[in-house]
Amino acid sequence: MVKKIGNRIILSYIALIVALVGALLFLIINHIRGYHVTILKREMTEKIKFIELEIQNAPRRYLAGAVADREEQIRKLAEIVRLRVTLVDFNGRVIADSDYTDIDIMDNHRYRVEIKEALAHDVGESIRYSGTLNTDMLYIAMKSDAGVIRLAKPLREVNESIAKLRGYILIAGAIALALSSLVVVAISRRITRPINETVSFARDFSNGDFSRRIPNYTNDEIGSLQKALNRLADTVVEKINSLLFERHKLEKTIESINDGIAVVGLDRRVLVANRAFKELLDIESEVVGRLFFEAIRNRNLNAHIEQSHMTGTAAAFEEHFISGRNCDVFINPISGEQSLGGILIVLHDTTERKKIEQMKTDLVGNVSHELKTPIAILKGYLETMEPHLDDSDMIRELLQKALANVDRQSALINDILKLNRLETSRDFTTDYIDLREIIRSCIEILAPGAQKKNVSIRFNTDGQAARVPGNRFLAEEIFFNLISNAINYNIESGSVAVDMERSGERVTVAIVDTGIGIPEESLDRVFERFYRVDKSRSRATGGTGLGLSIVKHAADILGWKIDVSSSSAGTKFIIET
Ligand SMILES: Nc1ncnc2c1ncn2[C@@H]1O[C@H](COP(=O)(O)OP(=O)(O)OP(=O)(O)O)[C@@H](O)[C@H]1O
Ligand SMILES: [Mg+2]
Structure with a gap:
């Protein structure tokens, strides 16, 4: 259970007021009682002096004679002064008492405080409780020639008036206590409200509500504390954010x-x-x-x-x-x-690196194999020629075949060199090239071969120049190879359509043939070096399997997109600039 500051303030304040009222009560009552008693004492001293004078004037009447007479005289005096009068001799024996007739059985008064004092110092006084009268009594005694004269006065009236006064003071104190308690409660609320607000802020903040702040500050020490706490919260949030940011950065870096x-x-x-x-x-x-x-x-x-x-x-x-x-x-x-x-x-x-290493190994094997074959064939023809040197017809025929293989070898070496250049060179400059004119010249070169196979070529264009940024050499390689494949892998009397379309800056060219098609499983591989779907057929057309590799490399350098799809009805290559 949390001890509330407000309660402590209120309790301390109430204790303080009670103590104050108590002290006030004590002081006032003491003072007033003292005041009353002083006045009484003065009065009584006057009366004693009067009695002394009376006794001096008529000593016989009071000191000699029958006891009953003396008492009668004393009672008269007592009536005049309206107080109890006692006369005591120097030994403390009671000579007469206005309230008691039986003086013989009365105690010796030598040791009563007032008497003792009077005997010693002429005047004595004392306040004592009287059980018979049930009140405090004030006794004043004075030594005279005739003995000690003592007056007694009950303090009932004084006590009663003091009791009344005490009642008033207590009522006033209670009212003051009630009123000031209200004020204290209000003040303590004012003090504890910002403290409570601060505590609730600290609790929320530590529970993770980092947006929490203390809204209104008072212009005092608590207000300064609240301002400082708000600043602390800002700094903490800033630090947390920057740590989170750093962590996020690190995570993103590691992740990427x-x-x-x-x-x-x-x-x-x-x-x-x-x-x-x-x-x-x-x-x-x-x-x-x-x-x-x-x-x-x-x-x-x-x-x-x-x-x-x-x-x-x-x-x-x-x-x-x-x-x-x-x-x-x-x-x-x-x-x-x-x-x-x-x-x-x-x-x-290292998977890719391994794959590339494997590809390189494969490439060396493929290249050597491809280079070896035409040489072996060439050697075969030359060897066949040797014993038949005089048969000129045969020699001519074999020579032509041998030359065809030399062409093939040189085409192969050309392609390998070209591919190597595409792979290693960065010096392909970019100009504005006209694709319509490039495609048209490719078709022109390839037309005789197409005619031999009875393959027709159509170029569908809107008749306008199709200028795009690119490189003439690379573009020629792309379209020459694609159109040449479309003719080579076509059927007898088939057709090739080259469709060119423009949309804004970009040009799309589709080369569609009615040929033998590429099987689904080979579509991904036709761009690999030396890959041929049907080796014997490709070789018959003089193909090396490098054409589409060159196309792919050239397109990559230009940043053009190349796509292929095929069915039994033919193949479609699409180039997007
Ligand atoms: N239009 C096409 N229709 C059917 N098959 C094709 C077509 N184009 C390419 N191919 C297949 O893809 C293979 C690879 O083509 P690529 O152009 O790379 O080599 P190639 O034509 O055999 O030889 P090269 O073009 O180097 O003389 C070809 O051997 C052929 O099997
Ligand atoms: Mg080809």
Whole structure:
């Protein structure tokens, strides 16, 4: 239970008022009582002096004679002064008393305070409670020649008036207490409201409501505290935001790295794992927070992580993962403040590099094979010629065949060189070229070959120049090869349509043939070097399988898009600039 400041203020204040009223009561009552008693004492002293004078004037009447007479005289005096009068001799014996007739049985008064004082110092006084009269009594005694004269006065009236006064003061005190309590409650509310507001702000803020601030401040110490707290909250929020931003940046950076990256903590749980890591390991569920050997399904990798975890040593090896990817794996312990902080795992995908290495190996094999074949054929013809040197008809025929193979070899070498140039050279300048004119000249060159096969070529264009940014050499390579394929892989009496369309700056050219088509499974591969769907047929047409590779490279350099679709009715290549 929280102790409320407001309650404490109110209680302290009430205690203070009660103490004040009490002290006031005590002081006032003491003062007034003292005042009354002083006046009474003065009066009584006058009366004693009067009695003394009376006794001096008639000592016989009071001191000699029968006891009853003396008492009678004393009673008369008492009636005059309207007080109890007692006469005591110097030994303390009561000589006469206005209220008691039986003086013989009365105690010796020597030790009564007022008498004792009077005997010693001529005057004595005392206030005592009288059980018989049930009130305080004021006694004044004075030594005279005739003995000690004592007057007694009950203080009932004084006490009664003081009691009344006490009542008034208590009522006034209660009213003052009630009124001031109201004021104190109001003041304490004013003090505690901003404190409560501050407490509620602190509670909300620590519960995560970072937008919470203290709206109205008072112009005092609490107000300054509230302002300072608001500033503190701003700074905290700023710091949190910048930390979040930094974390976000780091996460995004790690996420966007192509290498797979993961960190395993000391408790063997995954702390970080980026997208590439999960992809390379073919993990679909969330891995952060899980034990690494549960999340990662690769025995060798897990064994290395565990090893590094136990010994703090790094490791590097190559691994083929279930995802089909090949990776160089690096495992490095991260050193923490004093001991090992975790294990960093980096997976560097080498699949593409391996593929390229394989392709290069294949290429060398293919090139050597392709270069060897025409030479072998050439050698065959030359060897056949040797024994028949005198048969000129045969020699002519064999010579023509041998020449055709030399052409083929040179075409092949040309294509290889061209492809190499496309792959390595960056010096293809960009000009405005007219595609209509380029396509038309390609068709012109290819027309005789088409005629031989009885293949008709139609060029559908709107008759206007189609100028686009590009490179003439590359564009010629693209259209020459595509149209030449459309003729070569066509049927007898087939047709080729070249459709050119313009939309704004861009030009789309479709080369559609009615040929033998490309089977579905080969569509992706026709752009590979030396790839031919039907080797024997391609060779018969003099093809090397490099034409579409050259087309693809040229289109890539120009930034043009190339698309192919095919069916049994023919093939369609689309070029978009
Ligand atoms: N229009 C087409 N119709 C049917 N098949 C085609 C067509 N164009 C290409 N092909 C197939 O794709 C293969 C690769 O074509 P590419 O142009 O690269 O080589 P090529 O024509 O055999 O030789 P090159 O063009 O180098 O003289 C061809 O061998 C052929 O099988
Ligand atoms: Mg070709």
